[in-house]
Amino acid sequence: MAETANGGTESRGDPNGAVPPRGGPLAGVVRKLGLQTDPYIFFISAGLMVLFLVMVLLLPSQTNDVFTSGRDWIVTNLGWFFILGVTAWLIFLAWVALSRYGNLRLGGDDSRPAYGNLSWFAMLFAGGIGTVLMFWGVAEPISHFANPPMADVQPHSVEASKEAMNFSLYHLSLHTWTIFTLPGLAFGFFIYRYNLPLRVSSVFYPFLKERIHGPIGRAIDIFAVLGTLFGLAVSLGLGTSQIAAGLEVLTPLENGVGTRVLVITVLTVVAVGSIVVGLDKGVKRLSNLNILMAVGLMLFVLFFGETVFLFRQIFESTGRYLESIVGLSLWNDSMAGYTKDGGWGWQGGWTVFYWAWTVTWAPFMGVFLARISKGRTIRQFVGGVLLAPSIFTVVWFAIFGWSAMRLDGIGGTGGDLTREVVDEGQVPLAMFEFFSNFPAETLIQGIAVVVVALFFATSSDSASLVVDMLCSGDESGGPVRQRVFWGVAEGSLAASLIVLGGDQALEALQQVITVVGLPIFILACLMVFCLIKGLREESHTLYAAQFREMERHARKAERDPEPPPEEVVGGAVQKS
Secondary structure, three states: OEEOOOOOEEOOOOOOOOOOOOOOOOHHHHHHHOOOOOHHHHHHHHHHHHHHHHHHHHOHHHHHHHHHHHHHHHHHHHHHHHHHHHHHHHHHHHHHHHOHHHHOEOOOOOOOOOOOHHHHHHHHHHHOOOHHHHHHHHHHHHHHHHOOOOOOOOOOOHHHHHHHHHHHHHHHOHHHHHHHHHHHHHHHHHHHHHOOOOOHHHHHHHHHHHHHHOHHHHHHHHHHHHHHHHHHHHHHHHHHHHHHHHHHHHOOOOOOHHHHHHHHHHHHHHHHHHHHHOOHHHHHHHHHHHHHHHHHHHHHHHHHOOHHHHHHHHHHHHHHHHHHHHHHHHOOOOOHHHHOOOOOOHHHHOHHHHHHHHHHHHHHHHHHHHHHHOOOEHHHHHHHHHHHHHHHHHHHHHHHHHHHHHHHOOOOOOOHHHHHHHHOOOHHHHHHHHHOOOOOHHHHHHHHHHHHHHHHHHHHHHHHHHHHHHHHOOOOOOOHHHHHHHHHHHHHHHHHHHHHHHHHHHHHHHHHHHHHHHHHHHHHHHHHHHHHHHHHHHHHHHHHHHHHHHHHHHHHHHHOOOOOOEEEEOOEEEEO
């Protein structure tokens, strides 16, 4: 970062990059509509999204075939790339945090965190309470328990239960938060230290320089916006499936496509309503209430289940996870062609899907993490973002996962949870079937529905703001109408994916997000090289500034030498 005369920092980019270029063919349209955004990023992203919606409506089977073929090709030929990539990112982040670069701040050298450690950790903790934990907290351990990933493990055995927990933690703790931490670090470093627009293209400034404001930079931003929209749509689709399953348990409504579309419509209306009314305080209070309710569900399971057993498993599962993480991080079932009838494919439906889905959330989460972490050192950022949510995830899965497997029968042949999740494929019903084994089951199931619904209503509002930021490049975002547009777009996209998939909506969501996630994953890989180049340049600049300061002091000393020190001899002062 270039140093100014007063010791500040000089922008190496255009901090007003959000302003549309004068005379551009779409600039007039933006002004007439009263928008504040980059016209190319906004209209091309919106146009491509509308084109997808039209394809789904007019050519549903052909669209489904395209995504199915694309997903099969990616899983077969590039599944190893996803698995290796995330592990490499984790190693890179650990290296950066422990290196001399760990002392650099996300912002100017004099900047300090806006939030105390407790508030910061609370926000990171809130990020760990999402649809993934609610949706998969029971379903994933039970799935691996009944269908062990490793070929030589018997279903429902003690070994299968340990393996199920290891894989669940592998998928949703350190590696998942690695995918969020990398873009968060890149955003915080380049946007706040270089004073660049809040766009994904700003991360590539070390290589592209001012071209981030041109066609290449806009293409990167368009990919990022579309990937974020699809990632959020998949999350809305999963949450909608779970809410509809809960309503089927609690009400006469059937968990069909119509009910799911109705649920997602209501959630979208609520989210858009909060955008229009501007219920910032209300939404914040609802979010805090949502977190407390989720933690309350976890404590309810802990103290109304086998409490001592679960406390022991929290610590034991942590140890087993840390012991197995190296092997799991590099395992890609290369011998599946010899050991499994279906060949290689398990990781395509699980690990590759997770990484492709999570990386589409990366711009959204990266912006959130960067904004709440401005002023922290790289070491503080990486350590906090990786460890705090991961620790909570371990506790959550140890409580819900081990409770579920114990109820299903460890050492037996499977119970009701295996029947619902595996035999009948009713994954969204897993949590509700699980709560039927506890007291006040109807009340607890109702609370679970409310937790998921509140999460999506508030998250959709936040996501609309972030997508708008990625288009405008400005932290304050644009006018309300822009956020409303993106809020409606997210709901429409999620509804179209549900209609596209029909009764096999989960499979359709996996296919679409795997295809969409590939270009975003490649961009994230390139972020590593941008960070390395940026960190090295920053380090050289700081060393050069320190050297110039030393030279300045030396020249000053030559021009104005200090008088020789005085000595006291026999009570009299003498010159040396």
